[in-house]
Amino acid sequence: MISDKKLTMLIDERLESIDEIAPVVTTTLITMNLLSMVYKIYKDYISKLGRACSDWSGSTKTICTLKFRINASKLFIQKAKQKQISCRDTKNPDSCYKRFNELIEKHKEKIKSYQKQLNELKKYTLR
Numbered sequence: 001m002i003s004d005k006k007l008t009m010l011i012d013e014r015l016e017s018i019d020e021i022a023p024v025v026t027t028t029l030i031t032m033n034l035l036s037m038v039y040k041i042y043k044d045y046i047s048k049l050g051r052a053c054s055d056w057s058g059s060t061k062t063i064c065t066l067k068f069r070i071n072a073s074k075l076f077i078q079k080a081k082q083k084q085i086s087c088r089d090t091k092n093p094d095s096c097y098k099r100f101n102e103l104i105e106k107h108k109e110k111i112k113s114y115q116k117q118l119n120e121l122k123k124y125t126l127r
Contacts, residue, residue, distance in 0.1 A: 059125045066118045073107040
């Protein structure tokens with residue numbers, strides 16, 4: 001039979017190992033949630049993009065595609081900002097916030113690039 005003292009020590013050891021694992025699990029879940037969000041946006045927007053722009057050709061199709069990509073990036077930024085709140089629950093919130101901010105900035109740059117391409121294309125098609 002196990003003494004109360006030994007049982008208490010075993011429970012304390014288990015709780016310590018759970019405390020070490022919990023932040024890793026939380027960070028992993030947040031990362032998986034982010035990847036799931038990216039996939040859902042891809043599935044919702046990019047597959048719709050193919051269907052919506054398939055009837056067009058040439059510069060009209062390119063304009064359609066760029067508009068869809070701009071909207072998809074805007075949606076990604078919006079969702080990423082919502083998910084960024086969960087960084088508070090991680091072991092290293094600063095690193096988590098930084099990762100989200102990097103993704104948000106990357107998509108802001110994409111929007112600028114797509115917008116520039118769209119403006120150039122519109123300029124040439126209006127001539």
